[in-house]
Amino acid sequence: MGTKVNTQVLADLLAEKAGISKRSADTFVKAFIQTTIDGGLSDGNVKIKGLGTFKIVKVADRESTNVNTGERILIAGYNKMSFVPDIDLDMQAAADAEAEKVAEVRKTVRKPAQKKTAGPVAAEEKTVAEKNAIVSEVPKIEEKTPVVSEPLPASPSPLKVAFESNKPLWYSIAIALLLIIVVFVVLLTGDSDKDRNEEQSEQVEAGVSDYQDTLSTESSATQSTESVEASQPQATGTHRVHVLQKGETLTTISLYYYHTPDSMRAIWKLNKFPNPNDIPIGTEILLP
Amino acid sequence: MTQKQFINELAKNSGMTTSETTQLMEQFCTLVTECVNNDQTVMLQGFGSFEKKTKAERQMYNPATKDYRTIPGSTSLVFKPSTLLKDKLNPQQ
Numbered sequence: 231m232g233t234k235v236n237t238q239v240l241a242d243l244l245a246e247k248a249g250i251s252k253r254s255a256d257t258f259v260k261a262f263i264q265t266t267i268d269g270g271l272s273d274g275n276v277k278i279k280g281l282g283t284f285k286i287v288k289v290a291d292r293e294s295t296n297v298n299t300g301e302r303i304l305i306a307g308y309n310k311m312s313f314v315p316d317i318d319l320d321m322q323a324a325a326d327a328e329a330e331k332v333a334e335v336r337k338t339v340r341k342p343a344q345k346k347t348a349g350p351v352a353a354e355e356k357t358v359a360e361k362n363a364i365v366s367e368v369p370k371i372e373e374k375t376p377v378v379s380e381p382l383p384a385s386p387s388p389l390k391v392a393f394e395s396n397k398p399l400w401y402s403i404a405i406a407l408l409l410i411i412v413v414f415v416v417l418l419t420g421d422s423d424k425d426r427n428e429e430q431s432e433q434v435e436a437g438v439s440d441y442q443d444t445l446s447t448e449s450s451a452t453q454s455t456e457s458v459e460a461s462q463p464q465a466t467g468t469h470r471v472h473v474l475q476k477g478e479t480l481t482t483i484s485l486y487y488y489h490t491p492d493s494m495r496a497i498w499k500l501n502k503f504p505n506p507n508d509i510p511i512g513t514e515i516l517l518p
Numbered sequence: 519m520t521q522k523q524f525i526n527e528l529a530k531n532s533g534m535t536t537s538e539t540t541q542l543m544e545q546f547c548t549l550v551t552e553c554v555n556n557d558q559t560v561m562l563q564g565f566g567s568f569e570k571k572t573k574a575e576r577q578m579y580n581p582a583t584k585d586y587r588t589i590p591g592s593t594s595l596v597f598k599p600s601t602l603l604k605d606k607l608n609p610q611q
Contacts, residue, residue, distance in 0.1 A: 232557035240549065240560060248545050254534075258542055261532035263565040267606060269519040269527060276519045280547035282595065286607060309607040311566070313597030317551065482584050 237263075270311065282315040469500070469516040480506050480515075487517055554595055566599040 235243075237259055245255035266284055269276040275285040291307040472483055480503075484493040496518045498506045509515075519527075529539040550568055553560050560568040575591040599607075 232559070235553050235558050235560045237561070237563050240553070240562070243553075244542070244546055244549055247549060248542055250542075254532075258532045258534070258539075258546070259562070261528055262543075262546065263562055265524065265528045265531050266565070267603065269524060271607070273519040273523075276524055277521055278524060278543070278547065279521045280544060281550065282597070284597070311597075311599045311603060311607060313595075315595035315597075317595065479584075485583055486585065 278316070280316060282313055282317075285312045285314070286310070287312050469518065472515045472517055474509055474511055474513045474515055476511050480509075483515060483517075493518070551595065562600075564600065564602045566597055566603055569596045569598065570594075571596040 238256070241256040241259045242252055244250075244259065245252045248255065266276050266278075270284055270286045275283055277283045286309050288309055289307050292305050294303055294305050295301070296303050470487075472487070474483075480494040480497050481491045484491050484497060487493070494506070497515060500516050500518045503509055525536055525539050525543060528543065529536045532539060534542070550560050554568050554570045557570060562568075570593055572593045573591050576589050578587045578589050579585070580587065
C-alpha cells in the first residue's frame, strides 16, 4: 500500500474540504470513532450511508484439539467487528465514468430526438401536391394488384418473378397439362361428363388470361415443392458453430446454448457423430 | 443503528447541529473513499484502518451445469479493526 493517512491528517483534509476549523474537524473525527464503537456495542450494527455497515459479530466458543498432546481444548468466544462496504470502489469509478457517458449520450441523443419529433409535424404539414402524389401512387398499385392477384392468388412472390421471366415456357407447360387432364377426364368419366370436357376445352381456347388461373394452381404446386427443397440447404448454412473445447460434452454444449440437456440428441443427429462420447477437441459442432 | 440515529448521536458527541453533521459526514465518507482510491491507507487511531483490496479475476466452476465462468476482478473497501478496538469489544480478555 501507499502512504498512510492518520487521524490528524484526515482531520486536516476534512477541515480544508468542509471549510471548518482544524479543531472542530478533529473533534468530529474523534466523535465519529466514538459513536461508531458505542453504536456497535449497544445496537450490534451501525449503518453509515456512503461508507458501509459496521457489525459486531459474536464468535461462539468452539472446541479444538491440541495437535501435540491430542487433548480437547476450548477456544473461548469473542466479539469481532466486521465491515461490509456500502460501495464498491470499482463500481464507484465505473458509475462516475458511466454518468459522464450518459451525459454525453443524452446530449447527442437529444438532437436526433428533436428531429424525430419534428418529423411527424412536418409530415402533417405536407403540401397538397405531395398528398396528391401519394394518392396518385395508390391507384397504380391497385391497377397492378388485380393483374397479379388474379392469375396467382396463392403463389408467393418469388414464383411471380419466375413466372414472368419464363412466360412462354409456362404457357406451353400449362396447355400440355390441361390437355393431359382433359384426356384423363375423358377416359375416366366417359359420355356422362362430356359437357364438362367441352367447357374445359372451351377454356383452353378462351384466352391467355384464363390459362393463367389454372396455370397458377399448377405452377404454384410444382414450384412450392422446388422452393421447399431449395430452402433446406439454406437453413443448414445458418447454423451456429461451436468449436469443441477440452472437457466439453454434447450435453454441456446443449446446456450452455439451450439450457436443457435434451437438445444433445438433436446436436448429435445434425452432426452425425458415430460416437458422441469420442469427439476430437477442436471439432466444429453445428448447432440446430 | 440506522443512519438517522447515528447522525443524531454523532451530533450530540461532536456538539454540532444535525444538518452540519450530515454534511460533514458526507464529506468525511467521500474523503475516505478518495484517499483509499489513491492507494492510501486511512488509519483511525483506536478504531482501525480502511484499505483498498484488489481481488483478482478467477475461474468459477458450477458442478450442476458443469460450466466454467470467469468472475471479473474487483476492488473493494476493506476495514481492519485495530487491536485497541478488539480490546474494547472484548473487555474481559
